[in-house]
Amino acid sequence: MEPLASKIRPTTLDEFVGQEHLTGPGKPVRVATEKKELFSFILWGPPGSGKTTLARIYANALDAEFHEVSAVEAGKDDIKKIIPKRGTLAILKPVILFVDEIHRFNKAQQDFLLPFVERGDLTLIGATTENPSFEVIAPLLSRCRVFVLNEHSEKEMEKIIAYAAKKISAKGGSASGGKIPKDARDWLIAMAQGDARQAITVLETAKKLYGEISIESLKDAIQSKHLRYDKKGEEHYNIISAFIKSMRASQPDAALYYLARMVKAGEDPKFIARRMVVFASEDIGLGTPTALVVANAVFRACETIGYPECAINLAHGVAYLANAEKSRASYDAYQEAVSDVEEHGNLPIPMKVRNAPTKLMKELGYHKGYTLYDKDSYLPDKIKKNKYLKGEKN
Numbered sequence: 001m002e003p004l005a006s007k008i009r010p011t012t013l014d015e016f017v018g019q020e021h022l023t024g025p026g027k028p029v030r031v032a033t034e035k036k037e038l039f040s041f042i043l044w045g046p047p048g049s050g051k052t053t054l055a056r057i058y059a060n061a062l063d064a065e066f067h068e069v070s071a072v073e074a075g076k077d078d079i080k081k082i083i084p085k086r087g088t089l090a091i092l093k094p095v096i097l098f099v100d101e102i103h104r105f106n107k108a109q110q111d112f113l114l115p116f117v118e119r120g121d122l123t124l125i126g127a128t129t130e131n132p133s134f135e136v137i138a139p140l141l142s143r144c145r146v147f148v149l150n151e152h153s154e155k156e157m158e159k160i161i162a163y164a165a166k167k168i169s170a171k172g173g174s175a176s177g178g179k180i181p182k183d184a185r186d187w188l189i190a191m192a193q194g195d196a197r198q199a200i201t202v203l204e205t206a207k208k209l210y211g212e213i214s215i216e217s218l219k220d221a222i223q224s225k226h227l228r229y230d231k232k233g234e235e236h237y238n239i240i241s242a243f244i245k246s247m248r249a250s251q252p253d254a255a256l257y258y259l260a261r262m263v264k265a266g267e268d269p270k271f272i273a274r275r276m277v278v279f280a281s282e283d284i285g286l287g288t289p290t291a292l293v294v295a296n297a298v299f300r301a302c303e304t305i306g307y308p309e310c311a312i313n314l315a316h317g318v319a320y321l322a323n324a325e326k327s328r329a330s331y332d333a334y335q336e337a338v339s340d341v342e343e344h345g346n347l348p349i350p351m352k353v354r355n356a357p358t359k360l361m362k363e364l365g366y367h368k369g370y371t372l373y374d375k376d377s378y379l380p381d382k383i384k385k386n387k388y389l390k391g392e393k394n
Contacts, residue, residue, distance in 0.1 A: 005200040008167050009053050016057065017196075018156040019050055019149050029054060029147060033061040038094050040117055042102065042126040042136065045149025048195030051127035054149075055098045058125070064096040071104035076112050083121060095122045102126035103135035103268075110137045117143055130268065151194025161185055164200045168207050180213040187215045191222065236267075240275060248283050252322035259318050263311045273299035276317055287327030294320050333388035340383055347380035 010016045013023050013030055022029040032039070043051040052068075059066040067082045082097060097113075099105065105113070117124045117140065124144060128135060132146055152160065165180050180203075192199035202221050203213065210217035239258050246254035262272055273295070280295035298317035302310045352374070356366035370377060376384055 003201065004164060004167065004204040005197045008164060008200070009056070011057065011060065013057055016050065016053065017159050018152045019054070022147055022149070023054070028145075029058065033058050036062050038062060038064075038123055039145060040124040040143055041145040041147055042128060042132050042141070043147050043149060044128050044130075044132055046151045046194060047129060048192070048197035048199070049149040049151055050196070051149060052098070052100060055096075055125045055127065059096045059098070062094060062096070064094045064123070066096050066098065068098045068100065071099050071101045071109075074099070076109060079113065079116075083116060096125060097122045098125045098127070100127045101129070103128045103130040103132070107137055110140050114140050114143075130271070134270070134274070152196055153194070154189055157189045157192065157194065157196065157199060158185065160196045161188060161199055161203065164203055165213065168204060181215075184213050184215050184218060188218055191218070243272075244275065244279060244283075247279060247318065247322040248326070250322055250326070252319050255318050255322045256315060259314055263307075263314070269302040269307060269310050269314060270299065272314055273302045273317070276314075276321060279321060282331045283326055283328060284321065284324050285327045285330040288324035291321055291324050329389060333390070336386075336388045340386060344380075344382060347382055350377055350380060350384075352377040 013033060016023055019029075021027060024030065031037070043054060045051055055068075056066065069078055079097070082095070099113075102110075113124065114137075116122050124140075126132070126136065126144065132141055136144075161180070162185075169179075188199055188202065191202070202218055206213055206217040206221040209221060239261055243255060243258035243262070246252075246258060259272065263269070277292070277295040277299055280291040284291040294317055298313050301313035305313065351365045351368060352370040354361070354366040356362045362368075378384075379386065
C-alpha cells in the first residue's frame with residue numbers, strides 16, 4: 001500500500017510548502033521550472049525537506065523522461081539500462097536521472113556518470129543529506145548547481161500536518177474535519193524536527209493503529225525502530241554530542257558505546273570519522289600531536305573499506321582519542337587570532353617581514369632589517385604585544 005506521504009506529494013510548485021528561497025517568485029528553482037531551463041543540479045538538505053518532490057515537479061514541468069534510482073541499491077548496470085532508451089526520443093524529450101542519496105555512490109560509480117552528464121546524454125538531479133563538497137567528486141560537482149534546502153519551519157510543518165490530517169480524516173470518513181489536538185500537533189512538530197515525511201508517517205501510523213490522534217498514540221506509533229534514529233533529528237545530535245563529550249572527558253567506554261549506537265543505526269562512517277578529525281585538533285591538539293595522524297588514518301580507512309569492517313577502525317581511533325592527553329591551546333590561540341582579525345581588519349604587515357622580489361620594493365624598505373629572532377618584527381604594530389599561544393616559548 002502506498003504511504004500517505006507519497007500519495008499527497010505536491011505535483012506543482014504552487015502546492016509545495018517551504019523552501020521559499022528556491023521556490024518563491026523569482027527564485028532559481030521556480031524560474032528554471034517556469035522557463036523550462038534544463039541543467040543538472042544537486043539538492044542538499046535534511047530528510048523530509050522536499051528534495052524528491054522538487055525533482056519530480058521540475059521533471060514534470062519540463063515533460064522529461066524521468067528515471068529515479070536510489071544510490072543505495074543502484075549501480076552501473078541500472079544506469080546503462082537508462083541511457084539506450086534515448087534513441088529518437090531524445091529529440092522530443094530530455095532524459096532526467098534522479099539519484100537519491102547520491103553520496104552513497106562511490107568514486108567509480110560517479111566517474112561512470114560523468115561523461116553522460118558532460119555530453120548531455122542525461123540531466124542529473126542528485127539528492128543528498130551530506131555535504132556534496134565531501135561526497136561528490138569535483139568534476140561531477142562542477143557540472144551541477146547546488147541548491148541547499150532547509151528543514152521546514154514550525155509554521156510550514158503546521159500546514160503540512162494539517163493537510164495530512166485532513167486527508168486521513170477524509171479517507172476514514174471522520175467527522176472531525178481532520179483537526180488534531182493542539183498539544184498533539186505541537187508534540188509532533190517538535191519530534192519531527194522539520195522532517196515532513198516523518199511527521200506524516202507517524203500521523204498515519206497513529207491513526208491506523210489507535211484510531212485517534214493524541215500525544216499518547218503518536219508516542220506509541222514512533223516506537224518503530226526505523227524512526228528512532230533520524231540523521232537530522234534530535235537523537236542524531238544527542239548521540240554525536242554525547243560521543244564527543246565522552247572522548248573529551250577521556251571516557252573511552254562511553255565513547256565506544258555511543259559509537260556502537262551510531263554504527264548500528266547505519267550512520268555514515270565518514271561522518272563519524274570527520275568529527276574525530278576535528279576533535280583531534282580542537283580538543284587534543286598539542287597534547288598528543290599524533291592524534292590527528294590517527295584520526296586521518298581512520299577517515300581514510302572508512303573511505304576505502306566501508307562497513308562493516310571500518311567499524312573496527314573507528315573503534316580503534318575512538319579508544320586512542322579518548323585516552324589521549326588533551327590540550328586546546330592551539331584551538332584557543334587561533335580563536336583569539338580570529339578575534340583580532342575581526343576587530344582590527346587588515347592591519348599593515350611589518351616592513352621587515354614583507355617579501356622584496358623587486359629593486360623598487362627593496363628601495364621602499366621591504367624586508368629591511370629583518371632578523372630571524374626579532375620577536376617584535378612579525379605582528380602588525382597595533383597588536384605586536386599580543387600572545388595567542390599560551391604557555392609556549394615563542
